[in-house]
Amino acid sequence: MDFDLSEEQNLLRQSAERLLADQYDFEARKQHGQDEPGWSRAMWAKFAELGLLAIPFSEEDGGLGGGPVELMLVAEAMGAKLTLEPYLPTVILGGGILRRAPESLRQRWLEGVIAGTTLLSLAHAERQARFTLSDVATRVRLDGDHYVLDGDKSLVLAGDSADALVVTARLNGERRDEGGIVLLLVDAKAEGVTRNGYATQDGRRAAEIQFRNVRVSQDNLIAGPETGFALLQAVTDEAIAALCAEAVGAMSAISGLTVEYLKTRKQFGVPIGSFQALQHRASDMYVELEQARSMALFATMMAAEQDAAKRGRAISAAKVQIGRSARQIGQEAIQLHGGIGMTMEAAVGHYFKRLTMIELMFGDTDHHLRRVAETVGPL
Amino acid sequence: MDLRFTDEEVAFRQEVRDFIATNLPAETRERLQSGHHPTRDDIVNWQRILNEKGWAVPHWPEEWGGTGWGPVKQYIFREELQSAPAPEPLAFGVYMVGPVIAEYGSEEQKKRFLPRIANLDDWWCQGFSEPGAGSDLASVRTTAVRDGDHYIVNGQKTWTTLGQYADWIFCLVRTDKEAKKQSGISFLLIDMKSPGITLRPIVTIDGGREVNEVFFDDVRVPADQLVGEENRGWDYAKFLLSNERVGIARIGVSKERLRRIRELSASEHASDGTPLISDPRFAEKIAEVEIDLKALEITQMRVLAAERAEGKGKPNPLSSILKLKGSQIQQRTTELLMEIAGPYALAYEPEREEGSNEPPIGPEWAGLSASTYFNARKVSIYGGSNEIQRNIIAKAILGL
Numbered sequence: 001m002d003f004d005l006s007e008e009q010n011l012l013r014q015s016a017e018r019l020l021a022d023q024y025d026f027e028a029r030k031q032h033g034q035d036e037p038g039w040s041r042a043m044w045a046k047f048a049e050l051g052l053l054a055i056p057f058s059e060e061d062g063g064l065g066g067g068p069v070e071l072m073l074v075a076e077a078m079g080a081k082l083t084l085e086p087y088l089p090t091v092i093l094g095g096g097i098l099r100r101a102p103e104s105l106r107q108r109w110l111e112g113v114i115a116g117t118t119l120l121s122l123a124h125a126e127r128q129a130r131f132t133l134s135d136v137a138t139r140v141r142l143d144g145d146h147y148v149l150d151g152d153k154s155l156v157l158a159g160d161s162a163d164a165l166v167v168t169a170r171l172n173g174e175r176r177d178e179g180g181i182v183l184l185l186v187d188a189k190a191e192g193v194t195r196n197g198y199a200t201q202d203g204r205r206a207a208e209i210q211f212r213n214v215r216v217s218q219d220n221l222i223a224g225p226e227t228g229f230a231l232l233q234a235v236t237d238e239a240i241a242a243l244c245a246e247a248v249g250a251m252s253a254i255s256g257l258t259v260e261y262l263k264t265r266k267q268f269g270v271p272i273g274s275f276q277a278l279q280h281r282a283s284d285m286y287v288e289l290e291q292a293r294s295m296a297l298f299a300t301m302m303a304a305e306q307d308a309a310k311r312g313r314a315i316s317a318a319k320v321q322i323g324r325s326a327r328q329i330g331q332e333a334i335q336l337h338g339g340i341g342m343t344m345e346a347a348v349g350h351y352f353k354r355l356t357m358i359e360l361m362f363g364d365t366d367h368h369l370r371r372v373a374e375t376v377g378p379l
Numbered sequence: 380m381d382l383r384f385t386d387e388e389v390a391f392r393q394e395v396r397d398f399i400a401t402n403l404p405a406e407t408r409e410r411l412q413s414g415h416h417p418t419r420d421d422i423v424n425w426q427r428i429l430n431e432k433g434w435a436v437p438h439w440p441e442e443w444g445g446t447g448w449g450p451v452k453q454y455i456f457r458e459e460l461q462s463a464p465a466p467e468p469l470a471f472g473v474y475m476v477g478p479v480i481a482e483y484g485s486e487e488q489k490k491r492f493l494p495r496i497a498n499l500d501d502w503w504c505q506g507f508s509e510p511g512a513g514s515d516l517a518s519v520r521t522t523a524v525r526d527g528d529h530y531i532v533n534g535q536k537t538w539t540t541l542g543q544y545a546d547w548i549f550c551l552v553r554t555d556k557e558a559k560k561q562s563g564i565s566f567l568l569i570d571m572k573s574p575g576i577t578l579r580p581i582v583t584i585d586g587g588r589e590v591n592e593v594f595f596d597d598v599r600v601p602a603d604q605l606v607g608e609e610n611r612g613w614d615y616a617k618f619l620l621s622n623e624r625v626g627i628a629r630i631g632v633s634k635e636r637l638r639r640i641r642e643l644s645a646s647e648h649a650s651d652g653t654p655l656i657s658d659p660r661f662a663e664k665i666a667e668v669e670i671d672l673k674a675l676e677i678t679q680m681r682v683l684a685a686e687r688a689e690g691k692g693k694p695n696p697l698s699s700i701l702k703l704k705g706s707q708i709q710q711r712t713t714e715l716l717m718e719i720a721g722p723y724a725l726a727y728e729p730e731r732e733e734g735s736n737e738p739p740i741g742p743e744w745a746g747l748s749a750s751t752y753f754n755a756r757k758v759s760i761y762g763g764s765n766e767i768q769r770n771i772i773a774k775a776i777l778g779l
Contacts, residue, residue: 001384001451003684009380069380259777279773286772287700294677295670301382317670373659373666376641379673 003297005069012070015050016077024081026347032084037161037197038205039084048116053091057099061110068238068303072245072296079249082347082354084204086119086158092242093157094120096235097166097183101222105185109164121162123153123186123209124232131363133236134178134229138211140169147184147221149192149214159207160197162188167211168232171225178229183222190214202354233308237315240362241299244322247358248296251289251329254351258282258333261348265338278336285329292325298379313375316368323365326355382680384451391452395459402428403465412639414716414747416587417466419502419544425466426473426499435497436473440481443493450683461631462638470626471540472496472503476549478622479566479615483607492547492568506536506550506569506593507616514767516551517561517613521595523552525602530554530567532575532598538761542578542591545571555610566612568604575599583757585750586729620763627698627762628705630676636712637672640665643719643744655719664718668711675704696776699768706758706765713748713755720745724752 005013023043024032032040047053055070057063064070071092078087095113098106098120112118129135138151149169159165165186173180186193192214197207223231259282262273272278299318305311330352334341341348359365372379384392407421417425429435430444437453439445448456460467468474477496480488495501512518521534532552542548548569555563569576575598580588607615644655644665655661682697717724723741727750739746759765773779 001382001388001680001684003380003382003681005380259779262779273779276770276773279777279779280766280769282777282779283769283772286776287703290678290697290700291671291674291704294674294681297380297382298673298677301380317666317673320667320670321674369663369666369670370659372670373662379669 005073009069009073012051012055012066013073013077016052016074017080019046019050020077020081020083024083026350029082029084029350033203038199038203039086039158043083044085044116047085047087048114052087053116054114056091056095057110057114061099061106062114063099063110068241068300071238071242072300075242075245076249076252076296079246079354080253082203082250082253082350086121086161086205088239088242088246089121089157089159089162090119092239093122093235094162094164094166096238097122097222097231098185100231100235101185104219105222109185112163118164119158119162120164120166121156121159122168122235123156123159123165124168125153125155127152127154131367132176133233134181135176136168136170136181137175138167138169140171140182140184142171142218143215145218147182147216147218149184149186149211149216151211153209153211156207156209158205159188159209160195160205164188165193165209166222168228173225180225181228181232182225183228183231184216185220185222186211186214186216190216200357202357203350230308233312236362237311238303240315240319241296241303243358243361244292244296244299244318247322247326247355248289248293250351250355250358251292251325254333254348254355255282255285255289255329257348257351258285258336261337272336281332281336285332288325288328292322292329295321309375310377313372313377314379316363316371317379319363319368320365320372323359323368326359327365330355382677384455388451388455392455392459395456396463398432398434399459399463399465402432403463407466408463411464411466413744414751416589419541422466422469423499423502426468426497429468430498435468436477438474439477439493439497443481443489444497450686454679454683457626458631458634461629462635464632464635469499469502469541471505471545471549472499472501474622474626475505475619476503476547476568479549479606479619480568482618483566483615485603487603488568488606501546502541502544504539504542504545504548504571504593506539506548508536508538510535510537510592514764516616517564519551519553519564521550521552522556523554523565523567523600525554526599528602530600530602530605532567532569532595532600534595536593536595537581537590539578539591539593540589542571542593543580543588547571548593549606551612551616554612558610561613563610564612564616565609566606566615567600568606569595569598569600573598573600583754585753586727587750587754589754628675628679628701629709629758630672630679630705633668633672633705633708633712636709636716637665637669639744640668640712640715640719643716647719647721647742661718664715668708668715671704671708671711675701675708678704696772699771699776702762703765703768709758710752710755713752717748717752720748724749 052074054063055066059065140147140149165188167184167186168181171180171182192212194210195207200206263271265272295318299315302311302314333348334352337348340346436444437446437448441447480492523530523532550567551564552567553563554565575596577594579592581590647655649655649658682695685695723745726740728746
């Protein structure tokens with residue numbers, strides 16, 4: 001048992017943190033958000049230069065062969081600065097699926113992903129599904145040597161700027177069956193794909209995407225109806241683990257901002273941090289932060305577990321802790337800041353909003369608590 | 380980074396588990412499993428079995444019986460004891476006064492006391508708290524006045540746990556009334572048979588007799604029973620308290636209780652006749668504690684890893700979290716056990732603890748569930764109340 005990082009991992013963390021410290025303070029972030037398409041392509045190129053976009057891909061695919069620990073370090077650093085760029089959809093979701101795709105697809109797409117010239121996303125969620133991962137109504141049928149896609153996908157992260165989409169669709173079975181789901185790689189500009197991009201509450205982008213009679217050649221099949229769901233599940237769990245780390249970065253930052261505010265803001269002639277009522281609330285935030293950090297480490301450790309039931313239970317447990325901590329820390333940070341916390345001009349509210357969105361993504365706290373409660377076995 | 384235990388640590392855990400399985404008296408294990416406190420004999424016998432094995436005082440200096448285990452192995456050992464469940468070593472000797480004597484005592488004191496603590500030949504109790512002192516430990520009013528080669532002790536201690544069995548008590552006493560609060564305190568070892576000592580039990584809300592008041596009326600204490608230097612007692616007390624916080628999360632105890640909660644909620648029925656565990660509301664309550672406990676376990680691992688890296692001595696600020704969360708989880712598990720008992724938690728049958736032949740009202744295990752819940756309210760009060768822990772976090776960590 002050890003929590004030590006290897007020399008390479010330390011280096012990775014330091015270089016990511018240094019880049020963001022230089023180029024991603026709160027004012028710079030506002031600028032990045034003004035860029036087309038709602039985040040900074042210049043920053044994205046710097047991420048590529050630093051190798052951040054190559055982390056999870058194998059060395060033979062041109063990547064760095066990193067695992068959950070490396071992704072955790074980057075996600076935490078990005079969470080601390082509330083970066084807007086589509087790292088989760090491109091590298092962790094789209095990339096996570098593509099790196100397990102047949103060789104021809106990896107060869108065609110990964111070079112661009114790693115170079116920062118190709119953006120990906122996962123078009124999976126549907127309006128009716130809420131948090132049920134296997135709820136896929138989008139249909140796909142085989143027509144000669146092409147698949148034909150029909151359906152509507154919702155809340156596709158950074159879907160408006162993606163070059164290629166990993167799309168989940170049902171080849172057979174009932175709407176919520178785990179079997180029968182296939183994963184296809186679809187060019188975002190293919191005929192029959194209509195994208196409607198919009199802003200999300202946390203300053204990022206998402207898209208509603210319609211697929212109407214979209215013809216996809218057979219060699220774009222990533223996973224067939226027997227393996228599609230398991231792959232989707234594995235990558236979703238990896239994404240939740242990374243999201244937990246991102247949340248820890250954000251919670252750590254927002255807690256730091258709050259403590260700083262308590263030390264400097266004066267009322268009744270003294271710093272408000274001298275009031276015990278506020279001290280105890282800040283202490284509880286700290287406890288929640290450290291418990292969340294522990295569970296983010298747990299999620300990282302379990303993200304690569306092969307046994308899906310065991311992995312899922314652990315990931316859900318982590319998401320519950322993150323969700324509870326995020327809600328308490330976020331709300332308390334606003335409360336302790338008082339009026340200024342309610343304004344767009346203070347950073348604290350932006351962290352609060354991102355944390356709230358993280359809570360609601362990939363299954364909210366109740367969803368994951370139910371998953372832990374319904375399953376057995378030691379955590 | 381690898382959060383799993385090493386093969387060696389896993390093997391060590393198995394060795395400890397096997398030893399406990401073979402050597403822990405069955406009646407002791409059964410008593411603890413059913414929620415009863417261990418008897419005096421349970422504690423003494425088990426300590427002597429451990430001592431024979433060489434595991435009585437793992438964390439002490441090797442010269443005095445320590446095993447030389449690192450923090451991780453020490454943690455595994457305690458967790459296995461707690462989850463067996465086996466009686467834990469009597470903390471007042473093994474974790475409190477023993478390390479203080481080993482660190483600050485004279486050679487003569489070490490020889491005289493340490494082997495008898497390890498073998499539990501002497502039962503020690505703690506004389507720190509005083510009436511009105513609460514968490515403000517340094518406001519000691521019990522006095523010790525030097526008279527030739529003796530101290531004359533007058534005053535009162537309270538919350539003295541299991542003092543009714545004690546042969547010795549270690550006390551904080553005021554030796555300099557003029558000095559500032561913390562600096563006039565000394566650390567004195569007192570024979571409980573000394574003339575002038577009276578003990579009065581305090582009955583706690585669970586109906587138990589666990590704690591006592593101890594009165595000192597002109598008690599003569601040989602001066603060679605002073606630990607270290609006069610008026611330096613507060614330093615020794617701080618050293619003692621930092622040791623106390625290490626095991627305070629009691630993760631093994633909560634793990635064992637969670638096991639019982641899962642077991643019982645599968646066998647006990649809710650009002651509609653189905654097992655309690657199939658009630659989603661109840662299942663989620665259990666899941667919430669499980670998640671809390673897992674998070675705390677990893678926080679505990681982080682504390683141990685930091686301790687291993689930095690060496691002992693510097694108390695890790697994270698240990699306040701262990702106290703805060705650990706106590707909340709312990710309390711929550713006792714609540715859930717009582718909720719499983721439901722109406723059968725109402726019956727109060729203290730005489731059954733002494734082994735009555737009358738059949739219990741309701742299931743055997745349910746009889747103590749409310750008492751255990753009442754008793755567990757103490758854990759967020761002792762060892763530095765949870766509010767004190769929040770003060771520590773605010774000051775020492777957040778710099779407020």
